Structures are given as structure tokens and as C-alpha cells.
Amino acid sequence: MDMAVSDQMRAGNQGEGFSAIPSDARPLAIEARGLVKSFDGTRAVDGVDISVPEGAIYGILGPNGAGKTTTLRMLLGIIDPDEGVRRVFGHDRPHDIGRLIGYLPEERGLYPAMKCIEAIAFMGALRGLPLKEGRARAVELLERHGLTHAADRQIRQLSKGMAQTVQLLGTLVHKPRLVVLDEPFSGLDAINQGKLEQMIRALADDGVTVIFSTHVIHHAERLCEGVAIIAGGKVPYAGSVEAARDRIPAQVRLETRAREGGWLSFLPPETRRNGDFFHFPLPESGIEPLLKGLIEGEAGILSLSIERAGLHDAFVAIAGEAAARQLQADNEGDRA
């Protein structure tokens, strides 16, 4: 990256109306404050705040219709917010640094009559890459992803999965510093989802910032350093995945030989019984007093495990049961 852009990026991060650089001192690739967007009187996005450090893999997690796409479109300058500010590498107008950004929209699309190699080069040309250079890189990328045989095929002749891969390569052909993927896993089979995860990790290893939206918690949990949980156009949580999980206490899973006894009084009031197992949050006083009570009360411990809360639990706790149920329904819809 040239110095001027780099300097501007850093200058932008400390601009008026923005918070300080996060504690890890990395400059921010994306920073948005109070983004609001309404369509026909309905608020699609209602005061979104997001900070994405450079080089991070960042997920925007929420059910369909939560405002993920609208948020991404505002961040990319496709549409302007009604209120709030957004900065990408310190720039208020993302088009001014279009060369640094790669974007894969939710609704995939390519010109059906175009050859793969031309489609990739064209997408590069849109970002300022000369066509000749774009074609050369397209050949490399297709080769690297085992699609050399498809280079001269028209898009309409490809399978859906191949066409999606070609579009993703077109998103990356100009070697962007920020890659924005809207529901990238949608429509991919398990194998291709795995390949995409690898590709995202490889991009991050190269220092590229990746931000993607998803309604599949596992992808965000496996890949992301930070997430923004979005529901009903609002972001109730934005931060690291670890901090999200830490928001709710670890869960204790206990199996005992005895069914009744005085030891039951040592279990916290939130305890749920599921067959032979008891589930309850780890008490604030720690596990030791509980263990002592169980042993003295002759509960007959068969097994006891402490499980850290997952992102799903965090999502339920943060976004609420309704949003979690919708997320689940979206996932099932995808699988169907």
C-alpha cells in the first residue's frame, strides 16, 4: 500500500466522532458509528456501531432481515446512511479507495456469456486492475483453485458452485486489503464451505481484513476474531468472540448416582435437570465449595464437566430467544 493511503487510514481512525483505536493498537479497517437507514418509513438499520481492526476476520451475525446486508452496503458506499458516520481505511467515501476493497454480494451474479477468465479480469478492471494484468492473475487463481479447465468456458456453462468460486476469485483478483463477503457460505455444500473457510484464513494470514455476514453461528465461531451481533437493525453486541462467550458464565454438567439428598441444596437455583444430568451456570464462588457440598452430601459424582459457553449461548443471551429461534429457522431453511 502506498504511504499516502496508509497515512490517511491512520489519520481517519482518530478523526472527530470516532472512538480511540482498540486496545491492541491496530489501526481500524472499518469504523462505523450510529449508522441509521430507513426504507419507506421502516428502519432497516438503527444505530449500528462497528469497529474492525486491520487484519481481523470479523463476522456480522444475525438472522435474515436483521439488517446485515444494508449495513454492509452502507459500509461500502453502495448506499448512504441517513444518519451516522462510516469510515473505511479512514475514508468517508469508500469509492475513493475502491481499489483496496473486494466485495462479494449476497445475490451472486456474473455475465452469463462471459468466459471465466474475462469475468475475473472484468471484476479486477472495475477495481482499477488493467485487463491484461487481470487476465494473467485470473489464470493463476483458476489454476490454484483447480479450475484451469474452466478458464475459457462461459459462465452459463459452469455449475453453481464453480460460478460462485469464479465470482469469489473475481472479488480477490486485484489483491484487496479489505474483503467484504455477504453471506459467503450460503448455497455452498459442506466441502466448498470448508474450502471457503480455508481461503478466508489464508487471506487473514496475508494481513487482509475480512468481514463477512452470516446467519450460521459455527462459521463465525470458527473463523472470527470479532463479531457484531445484529438483530432488528440494532447491534446489541460488537466485540471479540471471546468476550461474547465470557458474557455468560461457564456451564456445569453434573451426573450423580444419588437422585435425592441434602446435597441438592448446594446446586444453584437456575439448575435444569435433563435425565441423569444437571446443568447449571458455574457459581460465582467457584467449583470448590460446590464439590465439597456434593461429596459431603454423598451425591455420588459420576461425572462433572465445566463447559465454556459457546457463541450460540452468547447469541441467545445477547440477542434474545426470538432472534435465536429465527437464526435457527434460517439455518434449517438453508439446509432444506
Next chain:
Amino acid sequence: MSEFLRPRLSAMEAAWVIARRDFVAVLFSRAFLFFLLGPLFPVIVGGLAGSIGGEVQRDAVSVEVGLAMSPADNAAMTAAAGRLTDQLGPALPLLRPVPEAEGDSAFDAREFMEARRGNYAAIVTGTLAAPKLVGTEGQIARWQGPVGLVAGHAMEAEPTAFPGVATEAVATSAASERSTRVQTAQIAQMLLFLLTMLLAGMVLSNLVEEKANKIIEILAAAIPMDAVFMGKLFAMLAVSFVGIAVWGLAAFGLWSLGGDAITQVTGFDPARLPAPAVGWPLFVALGIIYFAMAYLLLGALFLTIGSMATSVREVQTLSMPVTMLQLMVFFLAAYTIKQPGSALEMAAIAFPLSSPFAMLARAAMEPELWTHALAIAWQAGAVLLLVKGGSLLFRKRVMKSGGAGREKVKKGLRANA
């Protein structure tokens, strides 16, 4: 990242990327081939019919050159033309003695032509050794050589030299010139209207492909929407020029093959078309510029309207009001031809969509050039305004949200209702 690349494309570069893709895609599509051939069918059929009619009625072709020489010279000229016709065919005019000149030693060919008596393209007076051709500049240029050739052969069977043909151009009065220029203005306007009507319609469905193929969001994310609009407009303009070039060449070919017959059938002879006030070269140049402006103005409007459509069917539904709009604009401009300087003509010039039509007619009628510079600047400004407005509307109305978000908005609206 390649270090040689700048952070973004300029608006012109971005428009160029779009224009290049669209131009190639449209030009090499089957649809364009059919589009090109479409208007040629009636022309070809008309041409063939005219050619056949011309063959049948060869004797009656109106390209007649009158003979107002002595009876002996008239006869010699007619006989020589008859001998040469077998070899040269349509390159020679039909020579007919002018009955009014027979026995009239005071016959004035110039006065006769200016009075528009008879149906002669030109009249030959003088003698075989010194013939003189009287006619309009266009007809003199066309028949001076053939008349000398015929006169040479009339003097001797195998001439070694041909007599020089003196000429006398028929002048018209300023008033009659102005009135005849109306014809040039009307034809130019009609041609401009037909071309924009045929070609600008292509723009209507231009963004539907991007929307149907979901590419529009990739374009909108990478470059400003007005650059997308501008690129598409200029691509279609370039495609239009290709279309015009093909049609022009085809028309030229047809004219070369059967121009006389076409003149006979249609009564239209471009050689007799009055010269426009600004002269032919400048008039043609202005015609090209005004076509481009008319195309860009209508195209920007159509692109905006078409971009709101979600399917080809919707585009077809939109076509009718759009065609009506084109017709109204044309009628407004056409109506003002005979009212130079009137408030209505000024309104037609000021209204961007009719301005190119009105100004092209003005180029045929009035010699001033500064008005054209002003009008072209105004029209170019209007193109930019329309493109900007169209792209803003597109971003506001079309790029709303993802599929689920759209559903949410609909639900919200229903809830609010």
C-alpha cells in the same frame, strides 16, 4: 497489492470499463445482428421493388436533361446518347428536346429552370462544339461530364477530343432559398427522430441484464453509479454509430445500384435537396453532434426509467409511454420549423429533449454558429444532470436491501397501513 495502482479509478476510467464491456457484449450478440437487419428488410424490399419498377419504366426515369440546341444538334445528341447507352447505361441522362425551345431563338434556359417549368434536371444549350449546361450546382456536377461525352460522340463516331461544357448555375432568390431549406430541415429532423427512436430504445432494457444477473451490486460497490450510467450510455451510443454506419453503407450501396429507380419511385432526389444555411459539411457535423446529444439525453432518461424496471416485461410496458414522449418531443420541434424566432421555437430549443431536433432544423435555416455552441453546451449539461439524477434515484429506489430486508420493509408497510 500492485504498487502501480491508484486507490480508485477516475469517473472517466470507471465509465470506460463499463462502456468497453457493454460495447463488446452488445456488438457480438445475436440480438444486435437482428437489430441491425430489422430496418434493412423494408429498405431492401423497397429497393428491389424500386429497381424492378425502374427497369420496367426505364424510359420514364425522371433524370432527364433537356436539349435546347438547334434541331440538328438535338437529333445528333439524342442519336449519340442512344449509341452510348448500351455501353454506359444509367451513367448517361435521358436526353429530351425541350418543346418550348423549338423555334424560339430567344429561349432562356435559366429563366425556364428557375420558373420550375418542365421536369428537367438540367438543360443543354449552345452547339455540339460548345455546349452549355444550365442547372443547379448539384446537377451540373453530375451531368457535366456525360454531356461533354455525348456531344463529342455527336460530332464524330470515334472522337479523339471532347468539347468543354460551359455551365450556368441556376440561382434562387433568398426568399425561395429559405423556403426550400425548410425541406432540408424537415428531412434532417425526421432522420434524427427515426435514428433516436430506433436506437435509444435499446437503452431501456440495458440495466435489466445487470439486475437480472445480480451484477448491479458488484458494479455499484466498485464504482460510482453515475459512472455506470455514463459508461452504459456511451457504449450504446458507440453501438448506435456502428448501426448507423452499417445502415449508411447499406443505403449507399442501394443508392449506387438503383438510385434513379428510387428517385423515380419516391420522387426524392438528394441532389436536389437545398443546401443548408451552414453548408453541408458543417451541417453533417452538427447532425452527428445533435444525434449524439439527442441519444444521450433520451438515453439517460430511458436508462433511469428502465433501471426501475425489474423484468423485460416491465420494460415492454414502459416502452409505449416512452415512445409517446419521443413523438411529442419530435412534434414540438417539427412544429417550430416554420416559426423561427418565435417563443415556441425558443421553448423547443430550451427544453433539453427537443433541443437537438430544433437546433438541427435551425442549422438548415440559419447561418449563425454561436447558437449551436451554446445549445450543445446546454444539452451536454442536461445530459450530466439527467445522469446524476438517474443514478441518485437508482441508488435510492433500487439498492435498498437484501431479499429478506425487502420482505421486512413490505411487512413494515403492511403493519403501518
